[in-house]
Amino acid sequence: MKTIALYNIKGGVGKTATAVNLAYLAALENIQTLLIDLDPQGSASFYFKIKPSKKFSQKKLLAGGRSVDKHIKGTDFEGLDLLPADISYRNLDIALDSLKRSQKRLKEILKPFKKEYDLIILDCPPNVTLLSENVFFAADHIIVPTIPTTLSIVSLNKLLRFFEDTNIDKQKLISFYSMVEKRKTMHRQILNTSKQEKLNFLETHIPYNADIEKMGIYRQPTTYFSTNSVASKAYNSLWSEIKNLILKTG
């Protein structure tokens, strides 16, 4: 079983859209997948038309085991389940801070789900907190959707240094260009720059595309409702690369 996280300190870069589409494509290939929405905004949950039960809260998440399992819901797609986010998640990092082994707590919570699921995808909130550190330790790969601007690259390098300082394996960090608009000069320039040293970039980039935004209307993954669109093809290619990566590393 592998765990991957979609993470970026910046919001609006395509984390959730990517998480949702990757999860759907994995399930389509009979890979039993659990998507965990860690963002109190609950966008991933919204995309799948799933609301958390009234009894669910960050306390239940941190309790792990049955308390979590009870609240996992099947999406409309076979092989894909979702643990929806709850507004109480805004207090997650505070709650984590009061616990022992505060950085590795999430990893422990995910352990029992290894048997049931082949792949766990974490959709993360846009910040850097104790929760994020938990994600860095829990995930096998941290995937960072990056808009091709200078500031994004700066931010990415900062994240890399954070990994170095916190003794987290830098190899886990993988980026790809997201919301790419070829008509923008800066985007073209960043894309054409020879591979950013020290940063792992995937070949595929995801274009800025209205079909992706329409997920909010249809409340279904883009790769489901418009299989042949440019956006879907891009997500399929991205999933291919990521799948190879996951399968390669033991």
Place this chain on the structure above:
Amino acid sequence: MQAHSFLVDNKDNNQVIEIIESLYPVKKIAGKSINLTYYDTFDLSLQKKGLFFCKTGTNYTLQAINVENNTQPITFNSSKQLKFWQDLPTSDLKNKFKNILGIRALIAFASLKNDQQPCNIVDSEEKIIARMSLESFSLDNSDVFLGKILKLKAIKGYNKHYNKLLDLLAIQNQMQPLEQEDFMQLIIDGGGVIPMKYTAKPINIDEAQMPASDAVKKLFFSLLAIIKINEDGVIKDIDTEFLHDFRVAIRRTRSILNLLKVIFNESAVLPYKLKFASLAESTNKLRDYDVYLLNKDSYLQMLPSHLHKGLNQFFINIKKRKKYEHRKLVQRLNSSSYHEFINSWKDFLENSNDIFDSTNSAIPVVDLARKHIYNKSKKILKKGTKINRESPDSSLHDLRLDCKKLRYLVEFFSELFPKKDITILVNQLKKLQDCLGEFNDYSIQQIHLEDYLLTINASASNSIELAATIGALISASYQEKQKRRNAFFRIFKTFASEKNINLYFMLFSMVS
């Protein structure tokens, strides 16, 4: 995930959907119609193991009838027609089916049409909270309606909703829950070509005091039924067991007529004896060829691989000859003279007052059985003791035939004697028979091969290869034959042991 099935009685799809919509909206999705074909052997070997085997398109499913065992169904794909265990696509499946089917062929016993209307049951946000399928089953060829089923499947995390649905269907609307075995029963009852519970064994005679004539008539009728039921399988050459069971039933009929001579009115039964003999004879070659082909693999194992090519040629010839014999037999079985014969035998049994010698056949069947079994076993003991290492092969063949006759007698009347004792005797007899039977098989094999050797065209391109192959097989057959000959002495000694002899005496001698 939880799933339940219900029998839908007297409602169409829309009516069922209406019921569900009293709780949650229902969205129909694309329906489809599939064909399901169920396979089993003529003697229902899969059903006997609690399994059913079903095909739809090129997808096969092997599933337990009783789902309590919680065994997962096995599904696989094959575009090939599956008839024998060797046709299964993987070695795991081959092994599994080999153990269940043996040499029997799979026959399609029911062909159904399944019209499916899948639906999603959703909540107020249009999130699917349960899945449902309304499925109608009817017989494929005749469109005879078998039933409609509602299949409900839960979605993780929506148990509350699912339970509400169960309550709505099972309790409020009193829909009948359906288990897998009920569904299978629905199909079996509904129709299609279902082989009846088939057995190759004649009826058991269990009333000791029944007059011998009545008992023997009962045996004849049950044997006639076995002969008839196997005709179709013989004609269609479905598998080798049909001919085998057909021949054994004829053989058993003849053995009653011959072994229990005294109770019959000889002149009345003579024409039937002759006709049965002729019918049996007409099947001999075909059976020989069947046996060769069944043993093909063991032949191949007996020889080094560079001789396999020659062997394959041998088998090609066997197949040709089998085809010819089979055609001859089919002609005979389809002929009016055959049908007349069978019908006249039935008529004779049902209506003739002339079948039996009235005095001899009036005795209780147990007395008849004891007398004949005792005499026969005495004969075997006498003959077998005389056989020594110099005795010709024919003496062993002779003994084999006597053992067969004894075995039939014991089998017909086994229920008239204490089970434990009869089982011991049958086991001893079987060991002796197996040894003599194998001896016989290898002798015949050797003779056939020697004959075949003479027919090889010396000028043909592969003649030397073929001759070498046949020569090697003859040698192998001879070795095996000799092995059995040597084993005979040891086995007969056990059969003729004092303990055994005493048992025969106790059970069957008329002095008691």
